[in-house]
Amino acid sequence: MGLKEKFINQCRKPKGLFGKWIAKGMNKGHSEMAFWGVTYISFNPRDIILDIGCGGGMIIYNFAQKINGGKVYGIDYSDVSVQVSKKLNEKFIKNGIVEIKKGSVSSLPFSESSFDLVTGFETYYFWPDLINDLKGILNVLRPGGTLLLVNEAYKCNDEKLRKRNEKWSKLGNFPIHTPQEMEQFMLEAGFNEISINIEEKKGYIAAIGKK
Numbered sequence: 001m002g003l004k005e006k007f008i009n010q011c012r013k014p015k016g017l018f019g020k021w022i023a024k025g026m027n028k029g030h031s032e033m034a035f036w037g038v039t040y041i042s043f044n045p046r047d048i049i050l051d052i053g054c055g056g057g058m059i060i061y062n063f064a065q066k067i068n069g070g071k072v073y074g075i076d077y078s079d080v081s082v083q084v085s086k087k088l089n090e091k092f093i094k095n096g097i098v099e100i101k102k103g104s105v106s107s108l109p110f111s112e113s114s115f116d117l118v119t120g121f122e123t124y125y126f127w128p129d130l131i132n133d134l135k136g137i138l139n140v141l142r143p144g145g146t147l148l149l150v151n152e153a154y155k156c157n158d159e160k161l162r163k164r165n166e167k168w169s170k171l172g173n174f175p176i177h178t179p180q181e182m183e184q185f186m187l188e189a190g191f192n193e194i195s196i197n198i199e200e201k202k203g204y205i206a207a208i209g210k211k
């Protein structure tokens with residue numbers, strides 16, 4: 001396996017020391033995209049939030065700083081991601097604002113209608129059963145709750161970025177979608193009021209759907 005494939009496999013599921021380094025690196029590398037993405041949702045400090053595929057825990061940390069009365073949960077199926085996220089959010093975990101669990105998007109360990117907001121940054125294209133996984137998210141969202149998916153890896157209009165994304169998707173054997181395809185799969189899973197927001201120059205996409 002080449003270095004690039006090893007890198008993508010680590011992004012898919014960080015493992016060992018290299019995985020720890022990758023999870024920390026994603027905290028830096030994805031922050032601009034993530035902070036751009038969250039400008040499209042309305043945040044309430046009393047919200048109960050779940051970040052799926054939380055990686056190094058950067059977005060959890062960011063939400064936790066603004067929480068007042070709410071709570072932020074994180075879930076990831078990688079032991080290393082859970083470990084790095086827990087370390088970063090140690091002080092918030094101690095005071096009960098944050099809880100991070102190991103688990104898969106395909107069997108979310110939460111009851112029905114638990115969350116106001118569910119987020120996923122650079123993760124959905126790794127999920128094993130997209131439509132059913134999205135239906136599972138719909139189940140844990142409260143009525144009127146929001147799902148936010150933010151990505152760099154999508155089929156964008158910019159030829160250079162699109163070629164780069166297609167190359168990574170082929171190397172890593174994961175699907176990437178056009179904005180129309182993203183809208184379609186969210187509709188198929190049962191979301192409504194879908195909005196797709198794009199940052200053309202950077203090549204970011206933020207897809208939002210409501211329960």
Ligand SMILES: C[S@@+](CC[C@H](N)C(=O)[O-])C[C@H]1O[C@@H](n2cnc3c(N)ncnc32)[C@H](O)[C@@H]1O
Nearest residue numbers: 013026030053055076077078081104105121123
């Ligand atoms: C590319 S990283 C993104 C991490 C973080 N969201 C960020 O933007 O920096 C993808 C993360 O999703 C997690 N992941 C992938 N498939 C998953 C699944 N089926 N269930 C839970 N987590 C998953 C991986 O372990 C990894 O931590």
